[in-house]
Amino acid sequence: MTEENFIPKAYCKTIENGSFSWASPSNIALVKYWGKKDHQIPENPSISFTLDYCKTATTLSFSKKETSEDYAFEIFLDGEKKEDFKPKINTFFKRIEVYLPFLKTYQFKIETSNSFPHSSGIASSASGMSALALCLVSLDNAMSTVKMSQDEFNQKASFLSRLGSGSACRSIEGDLVVWGEHAQINGSSNLFGIKYEHEVHPVFKKFQDTILLVDKGEKQVSSTVGHNLMHDHPFAKRRFEQAHDNISKLMSAFKTGDINTFIDIVESEALTLHAMMMTSMPYFILMKPNTLEIINKIWAYRANSESKICFTLDAGANVHVLYPEREKESALKFIKHELIEHCQNEHYITDQIGFGAKAIIN
Known part of the structure; x- marks a missing residue:
């Protein structure tokens, strides 16, 4: 699988407006990812536990706009507008536009909240970026000529999440997720996280x-x-x-x-x-x-x-x-x-x- 697999072939329809909402959890790495190459590619594989309570809920509202010269979005955390979040989202959109070519054709409103206090010191980048990616892939899939399977949907959401925050690609599934190529784990990839399918003892x-x-x-x-x-x-x-x-x-x-x-x-x-x-x-x-x-x-x-x-x-x-x-x-x-x-x-x-x-x- 290569990056080109995530470029949509064609859209069958245009959606004028609407919204999608997802809740996505944080994760905690057991074997750590530390060090990356260009394009958010990890230097080593990692494996994590997906968490349950610590999560981000995001609603992405969208409406068609007349011009498509630049990205247009507003971000709210717990109802409060967050201008300081915009540079990171702008960078994220630039990285993923080739995979979601509709990004400049919509006005977006991103409303997000965390189940844990924002000031707690718990990183919200993994849960936040994965929740946003899931909303965007939902819109992508709704417009696509050929609908994605659940596995394809999860892979694309994980792939896009990675381009926002590396560890976010491990938040799409659970309970154990592997990110990065490992010789003993079939299907493991540097491009997205996969559910660990090998045998796991009940303990x-x-x-x-x-x-x-x-x-x-x-x-x-x-x-x-x-x-x-x-x-x-x-x-x-x-x-x-x-x-x-x-x-x-x-x-x-x-x-x-x-x-x-x-x-x-x-x-x-x-x-x-x-x-x-x-x-x-x-x-x-x-x-x-x-x-x-x-x-x-x-x-x-x-x-x-x-x-x-x-x-x-x-x-x-x-x-x-x-x-x-x-x-x-x-x-x-x-x-x-x-x-x-x-x-x-x-x-x-x-x-x-x-x-x-x-x-x-x-």
Whole structure:
């Protein structure tokens, strides 16, 4: 499959006006994507859990306009107009126009809201860009001569999402999604995410994710800057090889239910991501003292019990605490008694594995 597959052949009709609405979730990478080539192509494959509660709901309203010289759109978050969001959407539209040639012929109104507080420090780019892409593909499909199958629809939405925010391509489906070519995963692609179809032991079903909000401020380093630091990184080549190896090991752990190997890989991946940032030039420390306090308490709790609780991190200070559903009661008790004191204003979000985006019927 190539990019040309996503260019529409012809449209059978013009739709004067209307709207589409989608809710799309965030995701948390278990094997991290860090470093990209041109056109949002990942340097290494990644695999993620799709989340359930943390999601973005977007309504795209559209009406035909008289001229088609430029993009015309307004963006609202929770009913408030957001001019500062426009440059990112404008860049997104430029990247995807060849695949959605109608973009300049409509006036768009993008209304979006998150199930989590905008100031929480939880990245909304994956859920937001995927929700918008799904709305746009819905319009594309409605006008197309040949309707897409569900798989084709999901692939195009994932493909377009990637061009807005790399990790957004992993938010279309669930519960486990792979993005990037991997020798052992048939159909894996650098162009879009695919649902992980290999065998998964029941212990990994309904996994829980409690997100500890250590720092709810703006990210110290943007994702784009962070990824670009990998271009001349002295350890980049070995890191990309490590990601391939870790996915292979995770595949075996998923099949057999080897949760100890799962823990080792997921925590190592989280710390490797931060190690790459600490050893780049310029260098950054994205964890906070309370991030380390939480990690050490998780390790101590696991060492002194039979718990299979573990952690992962994004490129920031917040901690995703992962644990099997069977431990939900005891894990939440531990989190509330021992960990939330290290969160900003004791704020945290409880979530679990989800199964992808859903259309909202207006």
